[in-house]
Amino acid sequence: MSRPSAALAQPQFADVTLTRDDMGFISKLVYEQAGIVIREHKEAMTRGRLARRVKVLGLNSVAEYCAFLKTPAAADEIPELINAVTTNHTSFFRERHHFDHLRKEVLPRLVQERSGRRGRIRIWCSAASSGEEPYSIAAVSRDVLGSRSDVDFKILATDIDTDILVKAETAVYSSDQFDRLPADVKPLLKLEPHAGRGEARISEDLRRMIAFKRLNLIEKWPMTGPFDVIFCRNVFIYFDTQTKASILDRFVTLLAPGGFLYLGHSESLPQPHPQLRLIGRTIYERLP
Numbered sequence: 001m002s003r004p005s006a007a008l009a010q011p012q013f014a015d016v017t018l019t020r021d022d023m024g025f026i027s028k029l030v031y032e033q034a035g036i037v038i039r040e041h042k043e044a045m046t047r048g049r050l051a052r053r054v055k056v057l058g059l060n061s062v063a064e065y066c067a068f069l070k071t072p073a074a075a076d077e078i079p080e081l082i083n084a085v086t087t088n089h090t091s092f093f094r095e096r097h098h099f100d101h102l103r104k105e106v107l108p109r110l111v112q113e114r115s116g117r118r119g120r121i122r123i124w125c126s127a128a129s130s131g132e133e134p135y136s137i138a139a140v141s142r143d144v145l146g147s148r149s150d151v152d153f154k155i156l157a158t159d160i161d162t163d164i165l166v167k168a169e170t171a172v173y174s175s176d177q178f179d180r181l182p183a184d185v186k187p188l189l190k191l192e193p194h195a196g197r198g199e200a201r202i203s204e205d206l207r208r209m210i211a212f213k214r215l216n217l218i219e220k221w222p223m224t225g226p227f228d229v230i231f232c233r234n235v236f237i238y239f240d241t242q243t244k245a246s247i248l249d250r251f252v253t254l255l256a257p258g259g260f261l262y263l264g265h266s267e268s269l270p271q272p273h274p275q276l277r278l279i280g281r282t283i284y285e286r287l288p
């Protein structure tokens with residue numbers, strides 16, 4: 001089967017039934033490619049997301065989509081499939097206590113330690129989704145750094161989903177997202193008015209602090225570290241214990257001694273890690 005063209009006539013009603021075999025095939029593929037485990041109660045949602053790809057490609061059914069994915073011509077479709085099945089839910093200053101900890105406990109100490117020596121501070125936001133999380137990190141960091149130029153400060157923001165990274169880099173968000181924010185953090189995001197009605201853009205000053213890159217957490221990572229802080233929030237929930245444990249080991253290798261790891265609110269270590277000490281709500285410190 002050759003690659004279907006999105007421009008071809010689109011069927012009005014695609015058949016979205018998904019057989020056990022097809023579901024098994026998709027689940028295995030998504031697990032192999034992204035480490036994401038599609039749990040049974042998420043099957044209906046997955047079917048809906050596959051239906052969107054079926055429509056875009058002008059196919060007639062999810063069954064046809066699965067047949068297409070089994071052909072060599074589908075290599076370019078795999079990232080699209082991963083984009084379709086990832087859950088990107090996020091918000092600015094989500095799980096506020098992490099940003100407060102970073103702003104009050106971590107950054108002032110790091111800045112004092114590294115300034116003068118023109119030292120580096122590196123933060124990795126490893127499942128950055130549409131950008132709200134790395135921009136919240138940039139906002140509190142700018143607040144602590146002020147205009148000083150004696151520290152080499154950078155945030156690396158990565159995600160597996162290429163579509164969501166484009167949105168993150170564009171940095172344009174609906175104004176409602178900002179209106180809902182607590183008054184003390186809202187000014188830190190330094191918004192620029194955007195041409196679109198009801199939208200605002202994060203200031204260039206904060207945008208410049210972040211490098212956005214595609215990175216699949218279950219593949220090889222090109223960075224050598226060390227990072228002073230790693231955020232990995234609300235993505236472990238999609239992985240199994242073995243995948244989480246192996247990613248954690250790699251985080252520990254890249255974290256500077258005394259560095260911090262922030263996990264999501266409902267996430268914990270699969271088992272106690274000899275080099276990580278729990279020091280607050282889902283906040284871990286790397287031991288020397």
Ligand SMILES: C[S@@+](CC[C@H](N)C(=O)[O-])C[C@H]1O[C@@H](n2cnc3c(N)ncnc32)[C@H](O)[C@@H]1O
Pocket residue numbers: 034035036086087088089090091094126127128129130133158159160161164215216217218232233234235238264
């Ligand atoms: C629910 S969002 C969490 C966003 C943000 N960290 C937060 O807590 O608000 C999960 C993110 O993990 C990303 N993701 C899923 N599997 C991944 C993988 N194997 N490697 C890197 N990112 C992945 C998804 O694309 C999605 O943007």
